Amino acid sequence: MTPAGNSMANGSADVLDIKNISVAFGALRAVDQVSFKARRGHITSLIGPNGAGKSTLFNLISGAIRPSSGSVKFNGIEVTGLPPHRLLHAGLARSFQITKLFFDLSVRENLRLAAQSLESARHVFLPLSRNHHARQRVDELIEQFRLHNKVNEQAGYLSHGEQRRLEIAVALASRPKLLLLDEPTQGMSHADTKETGAMIKSLAGEVSILLVEHDVGLVMGLSDHVVVMAQGAKLAEGAPAEVRANPAVQAAYFGQRESDA
Numbered sequence: 082m083t084p085a086g087n088s089m090a091n092g093s094a095d096v097l098d099i100k101n102i103s104v105a106f107g108a109l110r111a112v113d114q115v116s117f118k119a120r121r122g123h124i125t126s127l128i129g130p131n132g133a134g135k136s137t138l139f140n141l142i143s144g145a146i147r148p149s150s151g152s153v154k155f156n157g158i159e160v161t162g163l164p165p166h167r168l169l170h171a172g173l174a175r176s177f178q179i180t181k182l183f184f185d186l187s188v189r190e191n192l193r194l195a196a197q198s199l200e201s202a203r204h205v206f207l208p209l210s211r212n213h214h215a216r217q218r219v220d221e222l223i224e225q226f227r228l229h230n231k232v233n234e235q236a237g238y239l240s241h242g243e244q245r246r247l248e249i250a251v252a253l254a255s256r257p258k259l260l261l262l263d264e265p266t267q268g269m270s271h272a273d274t275k276e277t278g279a280m281i282k283s284l285a286g287e288v289s290i291l292l293v294e295h296d297v298g299l300v301m302g303l304s305d306h307v308v309v310m311a312q313g314a315k316l317a318e319g320a321p322a323e324v325r326a327n328p329a330v331q332a333a334y335f336g337q338r339e340s341d342a
């Protein structure tokens with residue numbers, strides 16, 4: 082693991098420091114000079130109306146696309162433009178895009194592969210029973226995500242909500258310092274959304290979280306800090322109550338019915 086993964090490289094309280102980041106698709110400035118910071122141990126959320134640039138900003142941070150200008154610092158270290166696998170080794174994990182589930186493998190096998198993914202090739206091919214570190218991590222995740230009854234079930238047979246929670250567990254297997262969650266409750270029932278929200282909340286402290294989520298009620302209940310985007314630019318940021326009370330945010334965002342957002 083690189084120094085970015087396990088130290089406060091600059092002693093800063095910020096796990097992420099985005100400065101003036103931009104990218105355009107042809108003539109469209111999808112993300113335009115956006116800056117914000119995410120504090121260590123906090124849940125920071127990105128919200129905004131459809132097409133605001135949230136996913137593009139997320140992709141810039143996770144290394145899926147390169148910015149045309151601006152910088153991304155992770156744990157005080159410049160990581161702008163690094164590809165996702167390098168970021169993962171540095172301690173920045175993204176759920177859902179990188180960590181896809183293997184549907185024909187069991188829950189335990191999915192967790193094992195993820196827990197062993199950052200180890201040398203020799204260790205990856207060790208049986209779980211002989212890889213103490215990976216086995217310990219798998220057991221911790223089974224406990225934390227209450228997967229006891231599902232460990233031998235194929236991931237493909239889990240419910241949608243269970244699969245999405247397993248994806249979060251898989252993303253956490255490498256003990257990242259920052260977890261990027263892209264609409265973790267998308268397509269979930271109300272009950273699953275509530276359970277997943279509580280589970281995300283319980284992770285704060287263990288890992289810093291950056292969340293893109295359409296469910297505004299969930300975001301406001303979970304987040305320490307909310308960044309609001311509109312038309313590629315940052316419109317506002319602050320604590321949930323502060324953001325909710327901001328007239329510009331209300332006009333641009335809460336003017337929509339929350340169920341439409």
Ligand SMILES: Nc1ncnc2c1ncn2[C@@H]1O[C@H](COP(=O)(O)OP(=O)(O)OP(=O)(O)O)[C@@H](O)[C@H]1O
Pocket residue numbers: 106109111129130131132133134135136137138
């Ligand atoms: N690969 C691409 N090529 C061209 N245009 C793109 C591309 N990706 C996104 N866009 C455009 O950039 C703008 C921002 O899109 P983005 O998906 O980042 O918004 P969003 O806030 O995540 O929206 P939503 O809430 O609908 O997911 C939109 O106008 C979108 O059509």
